[in-house]
Amino acid sequence: MNDIGLVTKKNSRRSVVAVGNVRFGEGLVIIAGPCSVESEEQTMAIAKAVKEGGAHMIRGGVFKPRTSPYAFQGLGLKGLKILKKAREETGLPVVSEVLDTRDVSWMSEYVDVLQIGARNMQNFSLLKEVGKSRKPVLLKRGMYSTLSEWLNCAEYILKEGNSQVVLCERGIRTFETYTRNTLDLSAVPALKELTHLPVIVDPAHGTGKLSLISPMSLAAVAAGADGIIVEVHDHPESALSDGDQSMTPDQFSGLTGKLSSLRSFMEGLN
Ligand code: PEP
Ligand code: MN
Numbered sequence: 146m147n148d149i150g151l152v153t154k155k156n157s158r159r160s161v162v163a164v165g166n167v168r169f170g171e172g173l174v175i176i177a178g179p180c181s182v183e184s185e186e187q188t189m190a191i192a193k194a195v196k197e198g199g200a201h202m203i204r205g206g207v208f209k210p211r212t213s214p215y216a217f218q219g220l221g222l223k224g225l226k227i228l229k230k231a232r233e234e235t236g237l238p239v240v241s242e243v244l245d246t247r248d249v250s251w252m253s254e255y256v257d258v259l260q261i262g263a264r265n266m267q268n269f270s271l272l273k274e275v276g277k278s279r280k281p282v283l284l285k286r287g288m289y290s291t292l293s294e295w296l297n298c299a300e301y302i303l304k305e306g307n308s309q310v311v312l313c314e315r316g317i318r319t320f321e322t323y324t325r326n327t328l329d330l331s332a333v334p335a336l337k338e339l340t341h342l343p344v345i346v347d348p349a350h351g352t353g354k355l356s357l358i359s360p361m362s363l364a365a366v367a368a369g370a371d372g373i374i375v376e377v378h379d380h381p382e383s384a385l386s387d388g389d390q391s392m393t394p395d396q397f398s399g400l401t402g403k404l405s406s407l408r409s410f411m412e413g414l415n
Contacts, residue, residue, distance in 0.1 A: 149300050
């Protein structure tokens with residue numbers, strides 16, 4: 146891989162991306178929440194449940210990149226106001242996906258972290274725009290992207306002056322059809338060799354299957370991930386998006402319990 150630039154690891158120094166009290170790159174950061182913000186009642190219930198279950202940050206989409214233009218597209222501004230309320234109520238920072246360059250600036254008033262989704266990883270105008278903002282960015286891996294292409298996209302953001310970038314492995318398209326994507330966990334230790342940026346894993350979009358989320362979350366942490374992001378819904382069967390890969394609050398707190406045991410075990414190894 147060619148020497149990419151600002152994102153490249155040059156010594157043993159690792160970057161820490163701070164979002165309030167949450168520090169990516171130190172310990173394990175757990176992000177949880179609904180795929181989509183659907184209503185105030187739904188989001189507040191899930192936000193409180195995931196806080197109780199051990200989440201450090203809340204996720205929720207208000208601009209949804211859907212395959213079909215007839216599928217639920219997200220609540221937009223109304224959803225952002227709900228996320229802001231969830232943050233006030235729980236004290237947890239929130240992350241939400243930005244789809245359009247025109248939304249970067251005003252959306253930053255409502256969220257703590259701007260997510261660039263897999264489908265927009267190489268949207269260079271969007272990368273430059275979030276690079277000019279001073280908000281931390283969660284940059285997901287494009288579903289057809291190599292590590293080099295992904296790191297070059299992170300470079301676009303750093304080059305504009307924003308070094309608060311967290312990378313998120315979320316699976317890539319392969320010939321396998323059983324899972325929604327193939328979660329490339331080798332990306333985690335590989336990125337640790339290549340870049341100083343923190344790396345988290347999304348086993349929900351990475352597998353698309355509820356039964357695989359806990360084992361792949363544990364595997365991600367064993368591989369050295371700095372965090373995980375999962376989808377939680379109080380009524381997964383009636384979720385407006387991604388119900389098949391959404392955990393119930395009980396399943397989520399079962400997972401966080403296992404993750405803390407694994408972390409303690411791993412600390413003993415060092
Ligand atoms: C999401 O996190 O809601 C999402 C759409 O993920 P991805 O961009 O990884 O598909
Ligand atoms: Mn989703």
